Every structure is written in C-alpha cells, then in structure tokens.
Amino acid sequence: MNYWLSALADLQNQGLPCVLVTIIEEQGSTPRNAGSKMVISATGTFDTIGGGHLEYKATQIARDMLAGGQQGTRLERFSLGASLGQCCGGATVLLFEPMGQVQAQIAVFGAGHVGRALVPLLASLPCRVRWIDSREQEFPALIPEGVRKIVSEEPLEEIDHLPVGCYCVVMTHNHPLDLELTAALLKRNDFAYFGLIGSKTKRVKFEHRLRERGFDNAALQRMRCPMGLAEVKGKLPAEIAISIAGEIIATYNANFGQHDASVEPIAKLLPASRRSQATN
Incomplete structure (x- = not known):
C-alpha cells in the first residue's frame, strides 16, 4: 500500500x-x-x-x-x-x-427509538457525535464510527463539556429531563443549533415554564420544536430521523464555516415545522 x-x-x-x-x-x-x-x-x-x-x-x-x-x-x-x-x-x-473536514459537532441526548434511527444517519455525514443517555441497555451493541457513546447518570452535566457551536438534539424519554436540558442549553446560548423533539403543545408548555425562569423571546426563538423539515412527513422513527438530519444538514450548509453562536437562528433559515412528533 x-x-x-x-x-x-x-x-x-x-x-x-x-x-x-x-x-x-x-x-x-x-x-x-x-x-x-x-x-x-x-x-x-x-x-x-x-x-x-x-x-x-x-x-x-x-x-x-x-x-x-x-x-x-x-x-x-x-x-x-x-x-x-x-x-x-x-x-x-x-x-x-x-x-474528512468535520462540518458539525453534534450532541444527541436520548437513545430511544428515534435516537437509534438518527445517530447512524449523522455518523454517515461529516460530523462527530456525542450520544448521551443514562440507560446503557438502550444503546445498540455496535456504535457507528465517529460516534462517542456516553452513559451518564446525570446527562445534564454533559452540557458543560460541549464545544462552542455544537449542534444539540434533545430527545430523551423523560419530559422533566428534556426541560432541564433545554434550560441549560439556552442558558449557555452558544450552540449553532438546538432541536427539541415534541409537538407544538409541548413547545407551548416548555415556553411557559422557561419564561417563568427568566428566558426571553429571543432565547426561546433559538429552540427548534417541533424539529425537523416539515416537508418530510410521517411519524415512524426513521421518518422523523430523516427530517431531523435534513434540518441539521440545511443548517450547517447555510452556516458553513461559522462554528459559533453567532449563526442565524434556525427559525430564520428554515420554514416553521407544521407537524407533530412522537416523543422518543
């Protein structure tokens, strides 16, 4: 050779x-x-x-x-x-x-059905993925190349270790944990993308609770929920995963070379999602 x-x-x-x-x-x-x-x-x-x-x-x-x-x-x-x-x-x-130029550093919180469909898609892109969950049994036996499995009893603590400009996807099995992760990410406010799985109803509830914690509209606008491309229909895990991966690709293409918190909010780059999502 x-x-x-x-x-x-x-x-x-x-x-x-x-x-x-x-x-x-x-x-x-x-x-x-x-x-x-x-x-x-x-x-x-x-x-x-x-x-x-x-x-x-x-x-x-x-x-x-x-x-x-x-x-x-x-x-x-x-x-x-x-x-x-x-x-x-x-x-x-x-x-x-x-x-091998890395386009995005991605953190996926949650190893449920949608997470297991999404991470292999992200691993096939020019990305590096942190895959985080407290439940080791939820991870598949084979972890794709370019993916780091993180089993943590306190997933919230992993947010402190994320790089500036990270792409963050929250899809855990626990709504209270989703809320805490959301609050921590919005408080850091240095991500390139933040998507939260769920319906418009979930977004309304989360926005209400986050406003009570002092977050303003500018911060809440940076949260993509429901996340994924509205044009990709369906509620199967694979369909939801494809729509989320498509949105991430659209974001890093639009923000090429800008791996920091100064990028345009995803809401300005993509049309509003019109569909509900199954929780993970």
Missing part, C-alpha cells in the same frame, strides 16, 4: 481532516511524475510529490484550506521558474482535495 493511502486511512479513522494533493499534469522538462500524491494534515505531511519549493507551496495552500474549512476541490498551476526556485522551465498542475 502506498504511504499516502495508509496515512489517509489513519487520519480518517481518527476523524482528522486533511488534503490529498495530486500532480495531474506536467509540462516541460521537470523531474516530477504525474499521478504522484501526498497527504497534508494540520500538523503533518505524508508521502511526497517530489520535494522542493513546490511541495512547500502545496503544503501552505493545503493548510490554508484546512484552516478555512474549505470543502471544494482546487486546481493550482505552478510555473517552474524563478518564482519556485527552479532552474528549469515548465509547469506543474496540482489538484487539492479536502478529505
């Missing part, structure tokens, strides 16, 4: 983004081989496209792409002359392909 290929597999298994760089065209009498590849991460380089100043410039470009969260491929043409410290003429065209 080529060194770059094994390095790419290792980085993807660790959930670390990188850029695959390929020489796709050689012009002139340069010593490089078309098709040569290297992998560049934020902290390392793996394999080579021939070394020298060209490789140095390629590493700079790749790390700029990683720092900016760029997802699209990029072509760059380098004239091999004085600008690259080369003594010979010609040119090299490089293809830059971002790999």
